[in-house]
Amino acid sequence: MNIEQHIVAATITAVKDLYQQEIQENQISLQDTRVEFEGQITIVVFPIVRFSKKSPEVTAKELGAYLVEHVADVTGFNVVKGFLNLSIADPYWLSLLNNTLLDKDFGTFKPNGQKVMVEYSSPNTNKPLHLGHVRNNLLGYSVAELLKANGYEVFKVNLVNDRGIHICKSMLAWQKFGNGETPESSGLKGDHLVGKYYVIFDKEYKKEIEALKLAGQTEEEAKKNSPLIKQAQQMLLEWEQGNAEVLDLWKKMNGWVYAGFDITYKNLGVDFDKYYYESNTYLLGKDTVEEGLNKGVFFKKPDGSVWIDLTEDGLDQKLVLRADGTSVYITQDLGTAEMKYDDFKMDQSIYVVGNEQDYHFKVLFLILEKMGKTWAKGLHHLSYGMVDLPSGKMKSREGTVVDADDLIAEMVETARQKTEALGKTNDFSDEEKERLYYDIGMGALKYFLLKVEPKKRLLFDPSESIDFQGNTGPFIQYTHARIKSLLSKAEYAEYSKATEVKDLSATELEMIMLLSKYPSELASAAKGYTPATLSNYLYEVAKMFNKFYHEVPPIVKEEDASLKQHRLNLSFITANILKSGMKLLGITVPERM
RNA sequence: GCCUUGGUAGCUCAGUUGGAUAGAGCAACGGUUUUCUAAACCGUGGGUCAGGGGUUCGAAUCCCUUCCAGGGUACCA
Numbered sequence: 237m238n239i240e241q242h243i244v245a246a247t248i249t250a251v252k253d254l255y256q257q258e259i260q261e262n263q264i265s266l267q268d269t270r271v272e273f274e275g276q277i278t279i280v281v282f283p284i285v286r287f288s289k290k291s292p293e294v295t296a297k298e299l300g301a302y303l304v305e306h307v308a309d310v311t312g313f314n315v316v317k318g319f320l321n322l323s324i325a326d327p328y329w330l331s332l333l334n335n336t337l338l339d340k341d342f343g344t345f346k347p348n349g350q351k352v353m354v355e356y357s358s359p360n361t362n363k364p365l366h367l368g369h370v371r372n373n374l375l376g377y378s379v380a381e382l383l384k385a386n387g388y389e390v391f392k393v394n395l396v397n398d399r400g401i402h403i404c405k406s407m408l409a410w411q412k413f414g415n416g417e418t419p420e421s422s423g424l425k426g427d428h429l430v431g432k433y434y435v436i437f438d439k440e441y442k443k444e445i446e447a448l449k450l451a452g453q454t455e456e457e458a459k460k461n462s463p464l465i466k467q468a469q470q471m472l473l474e475w476e477q478g479n480a481e482v483l484d485l486w487k488k489m490n491g492w493v494y495a496g497f498d499i500t501y502k503n504l505g506v507d508f509d510k511y512y513y514e515s516n517t518y519l520l521g522k523d524t525v526e527e528g529l530n531k532g533v534f535f536k537k538p539d540g541s542v543w544i545d546l547t548e549d550g551l552d553q554k555l556v557l558r559a560d561g562t563s564v565y566i567t568q569d570l571g572t573a574e575m576k577y578d579d580f581k582m583d584q585s586i587y588v589v590g591n592e593q594d595y596h597f598k599v600l601f602l603i604l605e606k607m608g609k610t611w612a613k614g615l616h617h618l619s620y621g622m623v624d625l626p627s628g629k630m631k632s633r634e635g636t637v638v639d640a641d642d643l644i645a646e647m648v649e650t651a652r653q654k655t656e657a658l659g660k661t662n663d664f665s666d667e668e669k670e671r672l673y674y675d676i677g678m679g680a681l682k683y684f685l686l687k688v689e690p691k692k693r694l695l696f697d698p699s700e701s702i703d704f705q706g707n708t709g710p711f712i713q714y715t716h717a718r719i720k721s722l723l724s725k726a727e728y729a730e731y732s733k734a735t736e737v738k739d740l741s742a743t744e745l746e747m748i749m750l751l752s753k754y755p756s757e758l759a760s761a762a763k764g765y766t767p768a769t770l771s772n773y774l775y776e777v778a779k780m781f782n783k784f785y786h787e788v789p790p791i792v793k794e795e796d797a798s799l800k801q802h803r804l805n806l807s808f809i810t811a812n813i814l815k816s817g818m819k820l821l822g823i824t825v826p827e828r829m
Numbered sequence: 830g831c832c833u834u835g836g837u838a839g840c841u842c843a844g845u846u847g848g849a850u851a852g853a854g855c856a857a858c859g860g861u862u863u864u865c866u867a868a869a870c871c872g873u874g875g876g877u878c879a880g881g882g883g884u885u886c887g888a889a890u891c892c893c894u895u896c897c898a899g900g901g902u903a904c905c906a
Contacts, residue, residue, distance in 0.1 A: 262846080270849065280848055282886065292886085318886080319849060360906085397906075514906095541904070550832080555904045565906050594833065595901050621834080622899075629899095658868070676868090688842070692835070693899065700840090705868055706854035707842080714868045722865055760845085772843060775853085782869055792865045829868080 275321030426492030520571025621693030647677035683709030734802035
């Protein structure tokens, strides 16, 4: 039992002894004591007043006296309005540091036997990745790692959208205007080359629409009648019929894209346990529709189209199969969900997809539940906000996107400039330097994106570079490197208890309290599927260490061996938390920088 | 129209099951290096928590309402 649990238990018996009343555990509210008051743990007494039938101040005083008498580590108290501030003796915190924080298993969780799938990235193979995809990838990766750290068995899955009319657009444009251009001949990364033709298609398509409009057609007619769009549709049809020429082109161009994606994924540091391809799954779901019809979950309209009526759930009627028997988006998602479950039998399945699809997933999950799929309750849409530019939305077709590869290169370059300006890497080898600039640049980028709550939209201004100071990745990386340097200068070999230490400074005490929260931070980050809370926690830890480091005399020169060991122990656990926590964000912390 | 998510300092963001005087960073201004890495530390200024109403001992947080912004809205994904 930790001190909080002792206090809660003692408060329950106190209410019994003092007021002859039964209070429930969840009615007792504990919080950290604000720094301006004495004490470490505060009981909010307002909820207890209805049991004591006395004023908040009197209740607090009686309870405080009771706790000092009955709980060993509570050594004093003071009352400010309705708040009972408890002082906990230093030996308790020292023992917490020596026995809990420095335990080898601190901050780790045992396997919990649960399986969870995280589907993320899920790119289209007609264009390169942009900043929006970067947010998706980092979020998915980090959430997967967080779940792993919490004891789940995790499967990372990438469902690649490799077919459809948009893919045919790139293919058609390349065929017509490409003159056989290849990544080799152009020097372009494969995904960028394909993306170039996607943009060309759109440009030519718009030209045709304009021409048709001049010839008297409406916008709508022109969009339908443009020869290019008709050819693209024809190509899609041929693809579905297995036309060898079309399939060859499709394979060739997708191959270019995958080679490009591999590089971007590697730079982002993300990985997958399994890839699914829509070219293999797009026909799935028709059996599910049949099953739903038999179960009476769906109904057929006179034209033959199949629907579900969700009006009783506050939603609309939703089409699940076209009258001609072909699939819509949700048809294949129904089938794919089933297939994924058959493959992995997971307890939870998380879809990392932007908030523009909130409605789609609400419907998808509801349908599966109505069909009686027991696993449907484990499905979760991790919805995140769009990344906007000051000018508004990013649009691939119009070229107003922040390209992922460009951004990564810029971040690394900025890291190089800033680091060299500080002159700290003069004794680094070239290889070490490159590695460091990459780690710092990516640290800045990843932290920038992950520290914001997923569901909030995110504003990125390309004209302002991402910070390297303050609440940033590099600040935390720097703090880690600083500790590592300290430990090595002090020839800190390994942890041993510093039993002679009797007193703690205010900052040391605060540090111990903060560090002890690491496991619960990991748990709540995983529970809420949000790396943002962990990010902000790690920032607090780094900030606290820098304060400690600054106000304490040089530890390396400390003559009191036990005090020195104690301070190094504190530094050591701080570095461990920063390193392992940042790793869950996908960020590498350098040993020196 | 309807559904949904947001709105907190000049900017970017925190803010726990409702708890004490709403916090950080950036930007601005001032200070700190004969002391273990100054990507750091300390300080100053900066707020109608979008507006209004309600519930409560207590509301940025819960409820109602208005405004603003994003997203969705029956055969795109």
